[in-house]
Amino acid sequence: MLGPVLATEFLKLRRSKITWLSWLALAVMPLAAGLFMWIVGAPERAARLGLVGQKSQIIGMSADWPSFFTLLVQDAGAGGMVLLAVIAAWVFGREYAEGTAKDMLSLPVARHWFVAAKLAVVFVWFAALLVLFLAESFLVGAALGLPGLSLPLAVSSVSDVLLAGVLGFLLAPVVAWIATLGRGYLAPIGFAIFMLLMGNVFGSTGWGKWFPWSIVPMLAGMMGPKTDVAAGSYIVVGLTFVVGLGLTLWQVRYADTTQ
Numbered sequence: 001m002l003g004p005v006l007a008t009e010f011l012k013l014r015r016s017k018i019t020w021l022s023w024l025a026l027a028v029m030p031l032a033a034g035l036f037m038w039i040v041g042a043p044e045r046a047a048r049l050g051l052v053g054q055k056s057q058i059i060g061m062s063a064d065w066p067s068f069f070t071l072l073v074q075d076a077g078a079g080g081m082v083l084l085a086v087i088a089a090w091v092f093g094r095e096y097a098e099g100t101a102k103d104m105l106s107l108p109v110a111r112h113w114f115v116a117a118k119l120a121v122v123f124v125w126f127a128a129l130l131v132l133f134l135a136e137s138f139l140v141g142a143a144l145g146l147p148g149l150s151l152p153l154a155v156s157s158v159s160d161v162l163l164a165g166v167l168g169f170l171l172a173p174v175v176a177w178i179a180t181l182g183r184g185y186l187a188p189i190g191f192a193i194f195m196l197l198m199g200n201v202f203g204s205t206g207w208g209k210w211f212p213w214s215i216v217p218m219l220a221g222m223m224g225p226k227t228d229v230a231a232g233s234y235i236v237v238g239l240t241f242v243v244g245l246g247l248t249l250w251q252v253r254y255a256d257t258t259q
Contacts (some may be wrong), residue, residue: 024240029075031087034140037063069098069157077164077220085192088175091118096183111252173244180251212240
């Protein structure tokens with residue numbers, strides 16, 4: 001039954017405005033990083049336009065591909081986690097917000113297929129956004145004429161972006177569980193924002209490498225210089241995925257709704 005359920009979920013995605021809004025949200029990031037690189041490369045011209053380039057000079061960045069990729073990895077880490085939370089909240093919470101959960105759960109289909117299909121939609125949706133994000137980033141960097149591009153640098157940076165995306169996705173089932181538990185959008189989005197704040201708190205301590213929502217920002221270099229987290233950190237994120245998936249399956253399987 002996975003095929004028909006999956007097709008239905010993708011049909012919902014195609015007809016939703018949030019699909020295009022999510023792309024617009026992610027598309028802003030390479031443009032913002034490109035603007036920052038332009039300010040670094042031409043501080044006098046930027047100052048005449050009312051833009052301030054002192055911050056870029058203070059943090060020691062230069063207008064080149066290594067600095068540009070540093071910003072992009074950070075954007076993919078933080079922005080990706082937020083966007084994934086919104087996507088998971090929408091995919092799992094819309095059934096309750098729109099009053100269709102009771103119809104979905106009453107169908108003669110094993111409920112775990114709905115969870116599997118919705119997670120597949122979240123994964124494919126975000127993977128497509130990451131591909132577009134990377135393509136746009138290379139176009140922006142090329143348009144700016146940034147120096148310092150090499151194949152090893154490109155491969156390493158793309159790998160960092162994809163790793164941040166995969167680890168961010170592994171946290172999505174917890175947001176999905178909150179969406180089914182709270183029966184809507186607000187609870188999972190609020191939870192995701194709170195976890196991001198807590199991730200920043202734990203990331204400033206020695207416990208960050210064991211807190212799931214600190215691991216992605218640490219790998220993305222948002223807690224200072226890029227940190228190589230412990231191997232156990234990947235296990236923590238994997239366990240978070242398993243626990244979140246199990247809770248979501250339990251909630252959908254045993255918690256009926258009249259909405």
